[in-house]
Amino acid sequence: MTRDLVAALRQSLGAPHVLTEAVATESFYEDWRGRYRGEALAVALPASTDEVAQVVSLCAGHGVSVVPQGGNTGLCGGATPRAEDGSVVVNLRRLNRVRRVDALDHTLIAEAGCTLAQIQAAAEAVDCLFPLSLASEGSCQIGGNVGTNAGGVHVLRYGTMRQLVMGLEVVLPDGRIWNGLRRLVKDNTGYDLKQLFIGAEGTLGVVTAASLRLFPRPAKRAVAWVRIADVGAALRLLDALRRRFGERVSAFELIGVEALEVVLRHIPGARCPTAETGAWAVLLEVADVDPDAPLTEMLEAVLMAQIETGSVVDVVIANSGAQEQTLWALRENISEAQRIEGFSIKHDISVPVSAIPAFVEAAGQAVLAAAPGARIVVFGHVGDGNLHYNLSSRDAAGNRELLERTRELNRIVHDVVDRFEGSISAEHGLGQLKRDEITRYKGAIELEMMGRIKHAVDPRGLMNPGKVLPDFDV
Structure with missing residues (x-):
């Protein structure tokens, strides 16, 4: 049966686009x-929505599961096949056309295999902005961004993918194509079906294209690295910025000293912007479509007022585009620096913004009580309540011992998150990493409703098995 399916896939896509040899499939x-x-069983590389539909239909006919895959940059194993499932990986990198850009509608329709950087460039070509911004934007693909409800550094101003997606095209588990590529701001004609697929990590269907919301491109910005007294000072500064700039606050990132130091240690050319690192810093950006807006002067006034209160200790405001990029590189290279250093126990959590200082204090106490030698690397999108809360050790032996306690330490951190009415997955998804853990923090009714949706759309359980939801009877 396996040979029959592979032969049928090759007949449909062409033999070069169905990979089975280990040297070709490893990545x-x-x-x-x-x-x-x-x-x-194989990696299929379709080049059109019709070809995706053919692949899914063939797999369904053979009772074989499908693992949708984009740029494969996820952090929770959501796009990685499990050996026991005998799946076909459907990689969408050949679906890489921007189908339409409309500057008047402020919309863009792109196929799922377009990289985020490609979409950003297409928007910029018509003097617009697609605001999703991730460190992996050169390799992550928009289908994966949709599937994980990606967030990034500009959620504070523009929202997650749920706010940026206007419509979707999806191949359903039986191979049928749902064309929901609408470009309407208002469409109140029943259930908003696209929202089922955003954040579903490919467990309900294969997203093949998305209609995306564009925005006017900012003509001026001000970027600053701000050393702050403590985590509470970050919230006081955020409040002051919002009251002065309103929606023009585009990004507000909290960076703990351990996160900064791992970048300084592993990224060539990285330098601390201020005279001393300090325990905490904020990287912030304000932006305006008016090229004459006095953003720097306004920002200086806000920061000086915060210095007088003691909340802000030191400030560096970028005075060129190159300096802006240098400051942003310190934030964007944290994950890469951690990867270079070795494995860590990663937590992608969110709590109400006002609870962030108390969460950091409570979680730190709980972790260090259980693992006194742990190093806590904290950074993230404090403006929308999302922190990356990672645990590691300074030496290899200690790190191995810490990793052996992953389940225990996950439970400690996630229990604190739950105590503050937060989420154990803010923007990375559940994938394989948290599919079982989520059962502790979602109520029975919520899990039942999710299972019923899965069963209704994918009754045979063929779409991305082993991800997001615990196993259920089909």
């Missing part, structure tokens, strides 16, 4: 972090 079977590795 498709392992996640970016190297934490998850699986096997599959």
